[in-house]
Amino acid sequence: FGTDTANQVEEALKSFKQANVQTLVLDLRDNGGGYLTAATDILDLFFSSDEVIYQMKEKNSAAKKYYASTDSKYEFVNGYILVNGNTASASELTAGALQSEKGYQLVGTTTYGKGSAQTQKTLSDGSVLKYTYAKWMIPNGTCINGKGLTPDIEVENVSLDGISTKDVKETLKVDCVNTRIKSMQKMLNILGYSADREDGYFSVATQDALKKFEADNDLTVDGEYSQNDKQMMIARMMIYINNHENDKQYEYLMKIIK
Template sequence: MDDFNFEFENKKKKKIKKEPLFILICIICFVVGGIGGYFIHGTKETNTNLEGTVFDQIGEIVDNDFVDTADSQYSMNERLLMGMVAGLQDPYSAYMNQQQSLDLETSINGSFQGIGVTYTAVEEKGALLLNVYQNTPAAKAGLLAGDIITHIEGTSIADYTSEKIKNAIQGENGSNVFLKILRDGKSKEISVKRGSVETSVASELRTTVSQKIGYLSITTFGEGTSIMIEDALKTFQKENVKNLVIDLRDNGGGYLQAAQDILDLFIKKDEILFRTQSKQGKEEVYKATDREKYNFENGYILVNHDSASASEVVTSALQEVLGYKVIGETTYGKGVVQTQKTLSDGSILKYTHAKWLTSKGEWINEIGIKPDYEIDTTTIHDFGLAKMEKTYHYDEVDSNIKYMQEILKELGYDVDRQDGYFSKKTENALKTFENAYQLKDDGQYDKNDSLILLSALAYHVYQKLDDKCYQKVIELMK
């Protein structure tokens, strides 16, 4: 259903205010005259020997005459096909070769060989871990969200692409990968034993204010997700759990069938789960079956701006039909459904083929689902980080200085301004930070300061801040 890539690098989560930590843009354009113009060799000519459609004619010209100078991992034909689908200007449609299709399927199902993390590649720094999944090799080795991997097998990955980082981490099942990380500005070496990883569902029985809470974290909607969720629900039921929390934050979606199967675990027979509407306007209504149901006195759903697609299908139905309380931020707003077809060479065309509507017939595309309780939380995406081109000093002005000031302020340092002007108070705040982290306390903002500052921020955000959304659940239960 969804254009969702999650296994090692979470590409969707780059909506970082100001400058993104990492941007991977693949643009394929057919340009007539561009910013730099174009060269014409000789005179224009009309070839009257070409037959077929304009598509065929362009293909023949490119095949016969075009000199390919691109240094690309994809063949020219693959790039042409990617460009053709990109011309639809639909962010959810794509041409994928066989390997890309397999990678997408693996990421949606959340089951693979590896260590069990998602990360973002940070230019000049390494891989910032956004999540370390429960019961995975990474978790068992002691990795934490907020850690920055700086070296793999003794080699710096400061300038590695996301794909190169993934290839360096992956390896033979049962073998070890040696990582050097930064945690709160301090260096640490960790060995992780590679193995089978399941990341789509994590469950936990929690107790607070004398009540039991069944906590479910769902990161993707894959083929086996509903089975794992039902296993957890059975455990909660045996423990007489009255309160259920479903955490869908940062869940970008997955298969529509998986969302339907999950909703069918909760909603009684013949109630409408959601609807779809085809290109021709034909509406299809999806209803709950008579299978066994799991009921809870109180239900809560945690969402954020990156909860999308299948996450929104589940959230809307549980909110509209069962009255579950939605807590967090307005969701992404993806109200369309994709399907895919296998082409003659084994490659895949994934394309938008329908709209989906909530059980009440609402289309949330580019609108999202508004939470019952809106919670403003601090995340790593609220902070900017641009490439460090130089060392910055007192009395200079730059966006990097502004980002530094904002991070220092978040970490509790005494900063008088956050506008990018390197004031004396900014210099003193930086010196205090440098001294606290055993850096050269000269008050000059350099690349190493930037790396340690990011490490301190990541640790602060992922390990020290309270989960405000979950705290709201506790408050509502009192």
């Protein structure tokens, strides 16, 4: 959510309306947000000037309502927003406002829950102080800070939490215990090689799964986790997660739309 995001969104919305698109999908997964003004500029595209787009509450003061600044808006018959645990801040404001006021359905998992507004000041010595000065709320007054937005349709997806891209400096073997082994086991399981665990202990079953991966990818088949194994595994993971067929949330949404 940067300085030009709203302009880019509006260009897309214009082309959608010209093509008579009836269903709009916003993918805000893994979107950590950005400028609050960018979120409000985007919401201006969907709300009219008599509608609240968010509320803000500073310490020791009543909540203040903020309205859309224009009357021009885009309407779609159906609206969906893909969200996950990394959907935060300005992206949560956008998703929450569209969900509560425009009936957009959230598909995915509960969002991060960052409902605070921050600013910064430059001090006399040139250092910068960044601080939280208020909490924002979605239009109906709900504060999502620490709670997140609850999806209308909950769909779990492949989680990449715990997967490490750090170099494997020493080859890891059976009976080793290491966080890199834990990462390897998770990747093997995601890619369909059935390691027996994901706790970081290098078992014989983990070795067998690694050997199958090595054989399938023209690596040295020794069942020992090396830097070459890790690099290939990361590459295969990137291909996997960028394939829509492996995106459970996207796949579910496409079934709804069709």
